[in-house]
Amino acid sequence: MKKKIASPRPVRLASRTIFATVIAVALILSTITYAQPTSSSPDPKAGAETTGTIKEYTPGSILILDTLAPNEPTQFKLSKSVVYVDADGKTIEAPGLTTNQKVRVHYMKTAGENVADRVTLIKE
Numbered sequence: 001m002k003k004k005i006a007s008p009r010p011v012r013l014a015s016r017t018i019f020a021t022v023i024a025v026a027l028i029l030s031t032i033t034y035a036q037p038t039s040s041s042p043d044p045k046a047g048a049e050t051t052g053t054i055k056e057y058t059p060g061s062i063l064i065l066d067t068l069a070p071n072e073p074t075q076f077k078l079s080k081s082v083v084y085v086d087a088d089g090k091t092i093e094a095p096g097l098t099t100n101q102k103v104r105v106h107y108m109k110t111a112g113e114n115v116a117d118r119v120t121l122i123k124e
Helices: 009-035
Strands: 048-058 062-067 074-085 102-110 113-121
Parallel strands (some): 074 113
Antiparallel strands (some): 048 062, 062 074, 102 113
């Protein structure tokens, strides 16, 4: 009488299933870990900055920048307490902003609008 030996197939199938599960869990965990904010991530409350060339400027009201990105020009509403700074970091009272001048704008998103609170002149 011959003994029936169990086929190795169930063991292979089980090991493949376990392996696939371990890989799936590792992928999920790495994705979650990667998406966590870090201390170097920008704080949305701190605002953002962009650099561009002034396309249009209305003192005390609006600043429109052409940026390097292939986007439409970006419009900024100037906050009532906007600070203008020269390229050396010194605050200036009445900026002589003109079109085609390069600037860096610090802004916050407020009610869907970009509100600039700091405009820095850039030396060319």
